[in-house]
Amino acid sequence: MQLAEPRAATQKFTIGLLRGAAGALIFGIPMLMTMELWFLGFSMPRERLLLLLLVNIPLLVLLAHRIGFERTSTLREAVRDATIAYGLGIVTSAAVLALLGILTLDMPANEWLGKVALQSVPASIGAMLGRSQLGGRNDDYNEEGEEDDVEKDDELATGYFGELFMMGVGALFLSLNVAPTEEIILISYKMTPWHSLAAILVSIALMHGFVYAVAFRGTHQLDERTPNWHALVRFTLPGYVVTSLISLYVLWTFGRLDDTGWTQVMMSTVVLNFPGAVGAASARLVL
């Protein structure tokens, strides 16, 4: 038993790595196969790409702290898991782009770097989610058995800003999927202000409904005495604002806001908020 333990630990870690790579694939493939993202990889302003790569680090650390490859309790472990997820994101992105013939040997090195770097952000979030969402039931119980002395109860408290952060991650993830495509700006050109008014209200209603009304696994319950509008004001409306900020950031990163009039900025934000709101709401259920 004593001798078998390191081997078992290595095996567990390898399984964790493979799940991470699987997650990077599942969540990353839609973006790895999007033409606009290949072009953005070498054409987008370098300082914006750098900022996105840097923003991804604290995001992964916080996410690792919450879900992680292992259930992390210390900052060091969270940083380690975030590093592994980022690494998996880079390796998976490079491998898939090379497989699809998008990275070729006659390309300059900075084109390789740009394309892989941009794709590694969603892929690394996918790697992180892969571990938490693809984890088998059985070893979850085992883990809980092992960690009984560490965690006294089976409840996990999320602070208010933790909850908003989760919504931000969900919104970012879905936004990254659709924001680079030309469709987002084309839709915002086609929509009238009436359409966008409807889109705002529908997005907020969806966000609220996903979390509180539809009885998904992971649905949020309210105290019986708490009126429904309390949760709307405390969680859903701030969630929509967080989603809007994420949309603005993502649109700016991909250069969709440059030299653009204020009305157009609002319109494309509202359009991107629609998938963003769905992402934010599902993050609250899933994570």
Added chain:
Amino acid sequence: MTITSRKDHSHREQQKPGPVEWLSGLVSAVLIVFLIASMAREAFVEDSPPPQLEIEIKGIEKVGRYFRVDFELANRSASTAAAVHVQGTLRREGAELETSEVTFDYAPAQSQSTGGLLFEGDPAAGTLVIRPTGFTEP
């Protein structure tokens, strides 16, 4: 604060929210009302006249074999134009020396886009006219 149970993965909102939650809620509500109000203003007040396209030459530079003319395409209207064709004609003493063309995918409403046209002859030596020649609705 939200309490998540590891057993059935359910979430329960805390009964006594702190003032931060209400404050964030209030600020968010104000921002969203502002967003909705701006959209409503667009819907009620603004009419959408057809795109109004203008071109301003920003600079001429000789790069390699060609002269590159940088220009800015501005759309001053509240409607977006798509597939905007821009043609540059270089004339000297009435004779048309050469023309160059470029197409912009979009000229967004109340926004600017930049582009360039390439010429073999020096545009400074003759008369250069750059104008939009057509567009479609997106």
